[in-house]
Amino acid sequence: MVTTFLSVRTEKFPETCFNKAMAELAHSRVTIREVADEAGVSIATVSRVLNSRDDVAPETRELVSRIIQERGYIANRSARGLSVGRTGLVGVLVPLVYPAYFSSILSGATEALQEHDLRAVLSPTGHQHDREVTLLDRLMHGLTDGALIVLPEESSQELERLLDAGYHFVVIDPLMPLDDRIPSVSAAHTSGADQAMKHLLGLGHRRIAIITGPDGWVATEDRRRGYHAALAAAGILPDPELEVESNFEIDGGELAAGVLLDLAEPPTAIFAFNDNHAIGAIQAARARGIRVPEDLSIVGFDDVEHATIVTPTLTTVRQPLAEMGRTAVSLLTRLLERQSFETLHVELATRLVVRESSGPAPS
Amino acid sequence: MVTTFLSVRTEKFPETCFNKAMAELAHSRVTIREVADEAGVSIATVSRVLNSRDDVAPETRELVSRIIQERGYIANRSARGLSVGRTGLVGVLVPLVYPAYFSSILSGATEALQEHDLRAVLSPTGHQHDREVTLLDRLMHGLTDGALIVLPEESSQELERLLDAGYHFVVIDPLMPLDDRIPSVSAAHTSGADQAMKHLLGLGHRRIAIITGPDGWVATEDRRRGYHAALAAAGILPDPELEVESNFEIDGGELAAGVLLDLAEPPTAIFAFNDNHAIGAIQAARARGIRVPEDLSIVGFDDVEHATIVTPTLTTVRQPLAEMGRTAVSLLTRLLERQSFETLHVELATRLVVRESSGPAPS
DNA sequence: CTGTTAGCGCGTTCAT
DNA sequence: ATGAACGCGCTAACAG
Numbered sequence: 109m110v111t112t113f114l115s116v117r118t119e120k121f122p123e124t125c126f127n128k129a130m131a132e133l134a135h136s137r138v139t140i141r142e143v144a145d146e147a148g149v150s151i152a153t154v155s156r157v158l159n160s161r162d163d164v165a166p167e168t169r170e171l172v173s174r175i176i177q178e179r180g181y182i183a184n185r186s187a188r189g190l191s192v193g194r195t196g197l198v199g200v201l202v203p204l205v206y207p208a209y210f211s212s213i214l215s216g217a218t219e220a221l222q223e224h225d226l227r228a229v230l231s232p233t234g235h236q237h238d239r240e241v242t243l244l245d246r247l248m249h250g251l252t253d254g255a256l257i258v259l260p261e262e263s264s265q266e267l268e269r270l271l272d273a274g275y276h277f278v279v280i281d282p283l284m285p286l287d288d289r290i291p292s293v294s295a296a297h298t299s300g301a302d303q304a305m306k307h308l309l310g311l312g313h314r315r316i317a318i319i320t321g322p323d324g325w326v327a328t329e330d331r332r333r334g335y336h337a338a339l340a341a342a343g344i345l346p347d348p349e350l351e352v353e354s355n356f357e358i359d360g361g362e363l364a365a366g367v368l369l370d371l372a373e374p375p376t377a378i379f380a381f382n383d384n385h386a387i388g389a390i391q392a393a394r395a396r397g398i399r400v401p402e403d404l405s406i407v408g409f410d411d412v413e414h415a416t417i418v419t420p421t422l423t424t425v426r427q428p429l430a431e432m433g434r435t436a437v438s439l440l441t442r443l444l445e446r447q448s449f450e451t452l453h454v455e456l457a458t459r460l461v462v463r464e465s466s467g468p469a470p471s
Numbered sequence: 472m473v474t475t476f477l478s479v480r481t482e483k484f485p486e487t488c489f490n491k492a493m494a495e496l497a498h499s500r501v502t503i504r505e506v507a508d509e510a511g512v513s514i515a516t517v518s519r520v521l522n523s524r525d526d527v528a529p530e531t532r533e534l535v536s537r538i539i540q541e542r543g544y545i546a547n548r549s550a551r552g553l554s555v556g557r558t559g560l561v562g563v564l565v566p567l568v569y570p571a572y573f574s575s576i577l578s579g580a581t582e583a584l585q586e587h588d589l590r591a592v593l594s595p596t597g598h599q600h601d602r603e604v605t606l607l608d609r610l611m612h613g614l615t616d617g618a619l620i621v622l623p624e625e626s627s628q629e630l631e632r633l634l635d636a637g638y639h640f641v642v643i644d645p646l647m648p649l650d651d652r653i654p655s656v657s658a659a660h661t662s663g664a665d666q667a668m669k670h671l672l673g674l675g676h677r678r679i680a681i682i683t684g685p686d687g688w689v690a691t692e693d694r695r696r697g698y699h700a701a702l703a704a705a706g707i708l709p710d711p712e713l714e715v716e717s718n719f720e721i722d723g724g725e726l727a728a729g730v731l732l733d734l735a736e737p738p739t740a741i742f743a744f745n746d747n748h749a750i751g752a753i754q755a756a757r758a759r760g761i762r763v764p765e766d767l768s769i770v771g772f773d774d775v776e777h778a779t780i781v782t783p784t785l786t787t788v789r790q791p792l793a794e795m796g797r798t799a800v801s802l803l804t805r806l807l808e809r810q811s812f813e814t815l816h817v818e819l820a821t822r823l824v825v826r827e828s829s830g831p832a833p834s
Numbered sequence: 835c836t837g838t839t840a841g842c843g844c845g846t847t848c849a850t
Numbered sequence: 851a852t853g854a855a856c857g858c859g860c861t862a863a864c865a866g
Contacts, residue, residue, distance in 0.1 A: 512836080512837085513836065513837045513838080514837090515836075515837060515838080515839095516835090516836060516837075519835095519836085526835060526836085527835070527836085528835060528836085531835080531836085550842090552842090553842045553843065553844090554841085554842055555842085556842070613843080
């Protein structure tokens with residue numbers, strides 16, 4: 109027995125020496141084998157201790173634990189991932205990371221992931237949606253256990269293929285209507301628009317403009333629908349002149365608002381697609397000597413920090429962005445654990461936050 | 472030969488069948504072996520075309536590529552990582568992800584990482600020191616190839632230990648003075664403070680207050696030094712009353728500015744530690760009926776988007792945050808590739824951006 | 835140009 | 851309670 113052991117050890121020595129040399133050279137990390145050797149136990153035993161199994165003798169456990177401590181050993185995630193089939197990583201696909209809209213979602217998501225001992229692997233797409241291969245690639249199939257996809261530019265079809273490939277993911281704020289099997293988290297756009305419009309109508313506004321996002325987007329269409337429904341309910345005929353589309357930036361909002369304010373019969377209120385637009389609208393008004401909210405009321409959407417910094421502060425429809433991130437993580441973890449679901453689709457409530465940028469309609 | 476092959480295959484059949492069944496069940500992904508089998512080539516050959524080696528016959532390459540396409544095969548990154556010894560992941564430790572300061576850095580860093588075919592593993596520490604330590608530990612061991620550490624709360628000693636352990640990382644905006652061997656990227660705080668002060672002094676201000684960050688931080692001390700040097704150069708005696716410390720939020724700035732403005736002899740200008748403070752100062756001034764910049768000039772630091780949204784827009788010292796992220800990535804990749812260095816420390820220039828919040832001193 | 839072989843570090847039977 | 855042996859999916863020597 110002992111002889112065999114020794115002979116094995118002898119045979120392995122050159123290799124071990126080489127490895128050690130490499131370790132010194134490359135500062136490579138401690139492996140489970142080194143711990144096992146130093147403790148004079150097998151790799152399997154160390155593995156048992158690592159995963160806190162109960163079939164290990166107390167003394168053995170303590171010995172191994174001590175050596176693990178001393179040598180500062182930490183399991184190699186790649187190896188464990190390969191062996192177990194899970195990596196503890198979640199891909200997060202997001203068009204950009206900087207804008208407050210995205211970083212809010214990201215913030216909530218990473219926090220929630222942390223609580224599940226998962227980590228986010230960031231993959232900004234920069235709005236470039238090439239081929240579906242790159243989608244899979246970006247998801248890092250084989251490195252991530254699943255993914256969160258924010259504002260996907262992919263079609264429902266492409267996402268369905270992902271689903272069929274057995275990949276687990278949750279879509280946050282879908283751009284397009286998605287197949288029912290695709291898990292998603294979004295905000296109550298229609299209701300948000302309704303709240304904004306009721307607020308403005310309640311203030312006596314009758315000529316209310318809307319700045320929208322791109323045609324076809326769920327957010328655009330839902331909010332437009334809310335806008336029209338509210339107008340209809342108030343017996344107001346919609347005026348196509350009062351609907352303009354814009355990009356997402358402040359300058360886009362300024363431009364769009366400029367067009368509206370320069371109309372022969374300008375609106376007394378603007379319902380903007382996001383807070384950036386609303387801020388742009390404030391600037392457009394200021395440039396024309398139009399006072400907000402005395403001459404013009406403005407309501408934004410999102411309620412990011414900007415809304416409280418601009419003068420006047422913004423009345424806006426709050427989207428619970430961080431909460432959307434959290435919720436998506438909660439869906440995803442249940443997917444990963446193959447739990448059953450009541451529903452794959454969560455719509456979080458939006459809420460009007462009234463501040464200074466809206467007021468009674470001018471008489 | 473053939474017999475052996477068949478026999479091996481036969482032996483493996485039951486297992487293969489099982490795996491296939493599992494695959495159906497768990498929607499597990501296509502492996503390199505399946506591709507190889509279907510193409511009638513060896514695994515090595517598939518690997519070769521995967522890594523676009525040139526020692527593959529054109530027909531073979533095309534055949535394999537086609538099957539890879541058809542079956543939607545994507546390499547398992549864990550396996551590759553285990554084999555190659557690199558994961559293609561970089562840990563990014565950051566106190567929080569939401570604030571513009573951090574998301575700006577993050578934005579630049581992830582972009583640059585993308586260009587090197589690396590991905591960021593996001594690890595918010597929530598300003599908790601112990602969490603930072605354990606996170607670092609976990610990240611560096613077998614999960615990531617290296618790390619970016621933003622505003623580390625770790626002492627130089629702790630970081631040096633990481634260094635000695637052979638970990639590759641770059642510190643962005645060090646809080647404390649670090650050992651010279653630790654690679655770092657920061658902004659020119661002293662010069663930034665100097666520019667701000669010269670600007671204010673040039674406008675005739677003599678009683679200039681400063682809102683600082685926590686004592687001992689590099690940013691605080693460097694800027695304080697710049698502040699004092701500029702005062703001295705102008706022959707102005709520093710007044711301890713005019714130096715107040717604050718947290719990083721708007722309300723902290725408002726509070727600090729409030730104290731300053733309520734002094735018996737209030738300052739005519741405030742040099743704030745960041746844009747949030749400056750915005751808070753504007754609010755404090757507004758609350759007291761003090762006009763900016765007529766009665767009070769304010770200069771911020773950072774130049775995040777907020778600076779252009781607030782009224783009046785902020786004169787501020789611009790830190791190239793995204794660029795700092797990029798630069799750190801560039802240092803890190805060179806570290807990873809064990810290239811030689813001219814310098815491990817990069818200090819990026821800051822630049823005064825003059826907007827509306829600063830003006831001539833009141834007479 | 836292609837196949838064979840040998841690991842990468844870890845979890846996991848199956849013996850003992 | 852513990853160890854030997856195998857496999858996870860892939861890359862990289864080394865033959866031929």
